[in-house]
Amino acid sequence: MGILPAPFNAERKGMTVSRSKVILGILTVFVAVAAFLGYNAYKAFFGGVDSDYKYQISREMETITGVILSELNPKEEVPEAPVPEPESGSPEASPVQPAPASPEPIVPDPVRIQAVIDSYEGGFAKLQDQGNSVINGLIADAKTEYDALKESGAGKTAILNLAVSYMGKATAMENEIDAGFNALVSGLTGELEAAGMAEAEINAYIAKLKTTYKTEKDGRRNALLDRAKSYL
Secondary structure, rough: OOOHHHHHHHHHHHHHHHHHHHHHHHHHHHHHHHHHHHHHHHHHHHHOOHHHHHHHHHHHHHHHHHHHHHHHOOOOOOOOOOOOOOOOOOOOOOOOOOOOOOOOOOOOOOOHHHHHHHHHHHHHHHHHHHHHHHHHHHHHHHHHHHHHHHHHOOHHHHHHHHHHHHHHHHHHHHHHHHHHHHHHHHHHHHHHHHHHOOHHHHHHHHHHHHHHHHHHHHHHHHHHHHHHHHHO
């Protein structure tokens, strides 16, 4: 192939420079967006939520979990033991106490086991309702703020910050619901052991509960993510 005329080479060189500038501009925007999303995702999922908000939801969930546990395990009134009267005369040597007998194996009580399961499943349902209520409240608040931002002519950055903020709040709330769930699981395990349920059966039942809980948890998260995406 022959040598191209000088004007054509200059024009081609100009097109190459222009194309390089366009590509460089696209890459710059891409890197900036990636950095923005990466930083804000880090803030949302690794401690970007206000500490006062964390404390507030922690206290709320502790109260909710405490109420549920108190309903499941009401305190029994134990009568006070009578105070022994002092004996007159010279003290006698205390008799030698026999060694404590080995504890008898707990006999399974099917009625009690079923009662414990029914009670705690009601407790898990209450915790789930509370979690859904909070997430729905977050979605409603986010929608209100989103509408206000749109009316004020806010840009994409402000809307992204809003989505990140509410994802951070939802993550913090999710962690507290997890803590409440684990507290209920701990109480349930102890109650089932006391009722004589076999360890293997307890483990299988708890594993089933955890699988169900994860499915519900993923559903809440996906609902919030879908709503956040709709704002973008």
